Amino acid sequence: MNAFEELESNVRYYCRRWPAVFATASGSTITDEDGVEYLDFFAGAGALSYGHNNPLFVDLAIEHLRSGRLLHSLDTFTAEKRDFLETIERNILAPRQLDMVVQTVGPTGATAVEAALQLAQRLTGHRAVVGFEGGYHGMSYRAASISASMAGRETSAHLKDFVALPYVKHVTDADVALLEQTLRTPVNGQAIGVVIIEPTQGEGGARAFDPAYLSAVRRITRELGILVIADEIQAGVGRTGPFFSFEGSQLDPDIICVSKSISGLGLPMAINLVRRDLDTWNPGEFTGTFRGNNLAFATSAAMMNAYWSDSTLEKDTEQHGLTVRAALEAMADAFGAGRFDVRGNGLLCGLDVRDTELAAAISRHAFERRLIVETCGAGDTIVKILAPLVIEPGQLDDGLNRLASSVEQATAAR
Numbered sequence: 169m170n171a172f173e174e175l176e177s178n179v180r181y182y183c184r185r186w187p188a189v190f191a192t193a194s195g196s197t198i199t200d201e202d203g204v205e206y207l208d209f210f211a212g213a214g215a216l217s218y219g220h221n222n223p224l225f226v227d228l229a230i231e232h233l234r235s236g237r238l239l240h241s242l243d244t245f246t247a248e249k250r251d252f253l254e255t256i257e258r259n260i261l262a263p264r265q266l267d268m269v270v271q272t273v274g275p276t277g278a279t280a281v282e283a284a285l286q287l288a289q290r291l292t293g294h295r296a297v298v299g300f301e302g303g304y305h306g307m308s309y310r311a312a313s314i315s316a317s318m319a320g321r322e323t324s325a326h327l328k329d330f331v332a333l334p335y336v337k338h339v340t341d342a343d344v345a346l347l348e349q350t351l352r353t354p355v356n357g358q359a360i361g362v363v364i365i366e367p368t369q370g371e372g373g374a375r376a377f378d379p380a381y382l383s384a385v386r387r388i389t390r391e392l393g394i395l396v397i398a399d400e401i402q403a404g405v406g407r408t409g410p411f412f413s414f415e416g417s418q419l420d421p422d423i424i425c426v427s428k429s430i431s432g433l434g435l436p437m438a439i440n441l442v443r444r445d446l447d448t449w450n451p452g453e454f455t456g457t458f459r460g461n462n463l464a465f466a467t468s469a470a471m472m473n474a475y476w477s478d479s480t481l482e483k484d485t486e487q488h489g490l491t492v493r494a495a496l497e498a499m500a501d502a503f504g505a506g507r508f509d510v511r512g513n514g515l516l517c518g519l520d521v522r523d524t525e526l527a528a529a530i531s532r533h534a535f536e537r538r539l540i541v542e543t544c545g546a547g548d549t550i551v552k553i554l555a556p557l558v559i560e561p562g563q564l565d566d567g568l569n570r571l572a573s574s575v576e577q578a579t580a581a582r
């Protein structure tokens with residue numbers, strides 16, 4: 169019997185692209201049960217930025233499990249949560265002058281988005297949401313409804329009070345005028361209460377917004393009393409270089425959604441960072457059973473101490489990003505016939521080959537070369553590089569060479 173084919177739902181997806189039975193993993197490699205080793209340019213869809221089984225956190229987790237300390241605690245007080253809160257304040261919020269409190273939510277990114285939308289709606293009294301084409305915020309009803317591309321929007325019933333603006337690479341006066349007009353115009357009789365934006369889009373295709381546009385979003389929303397949610401679930405926690413992908417712009421969000429790599433070890437965990445003066449929740453108004461993952465609090469604090477006490481990782485990631493972009497540009501020049509496009513920052517980069525079948529073939533050929541790399545974007549035409557931030561430079565070069573051979577093979581076959 170093939171357990172997966174007979175017993176698992178048809179909805180399974182990544183396993184169809186990478187049909188190996190994975191067994192062990194370390195850093196930037198995964199090994200299957202036959203002992204075949206793969207380089208991982210997918211990193212758990214961004215949840216494994218600090219690598220598989222990072223020894224800094226594994227030893228800590230084992231110690232925690234053996235100690236008899238709490239694993240599950242809802243939102244009661246624990247020493248692990250205290251340490252996590254103090255560490256995020258000291259290493260992340262204070263250095264960035266962010267006067268924010270932490271809301272722990274159930275362990276998925278979508279739950280953080282739900283909580284952020286609910287709070288914003290309550291604060292402004294306005295229901296309508298403005299998002300962006302290519303935005304992806306999760307698969308719960310509301311998060312999928314405001315995910316302007318992607319399967320979620322195709323398959324779910326839609327909230328009607330939502331409007332998506334175009335992605336903006338280089339801002340023009342017309343973009344700002346459209347933004348302002350959209351924010352001033354009610355949707356189905358509902359005034360706009362909140363803008364939700366991934367400052368660098370992940371699933372939408374490794375696309376960074378022009379920082380000047382992010383600044384315009386803040387300026388106009390502030391004038392109109394509209395709140396800004398930054399969805400940093402995929403691009404945050406260092407993926408593009410800085411801890412938050414909006415750093416360097418004036419976006420100054422009211423709420424920041426964080427999940428995926430925040431635990432450091434790939435454990436389920438999600439939080440919202442909420443501007444202190446907007447934290448008007450009533451006790452228990454938003455709940456969730458799995459808000460108190462003490463193992464994740466402990467590994468997260470260790471991650472922030474290990475990697476966010478100075479700017480070493482940030483600089484390394486920016487350097488890796490330059491390496492990746494240069495390699496992707498070379499692939500575009502060699503095999504793209506002027507049609508390919510390179511995008512992204514840090515280790516959230518993409519090669520848009522503008523052809524769904526071609527992108528799928530590249531991912532398939534990469535897997536044959538033992539490289540795990542996914543596709544994304546509207547039409548799935550973008551090959552997305554999401555390697556762990558802690559990847560060794562030699563492994564990064566090796567993976568990029570495997571990718572170049574895969575692009576060459578796939579383009580030659582067409």
Ligand SMILES: Cc1ncc(COP(=O)(O)O)c(C=O)c1O
Binds near residue numbers: 279305306401403
């Ligand atoms: C930007 C962004 N927001 C939200 C989500 C949803 O997170 P989750 O799958 O944990 O619900 C994702 C997942 O890919 C994401 O990339």
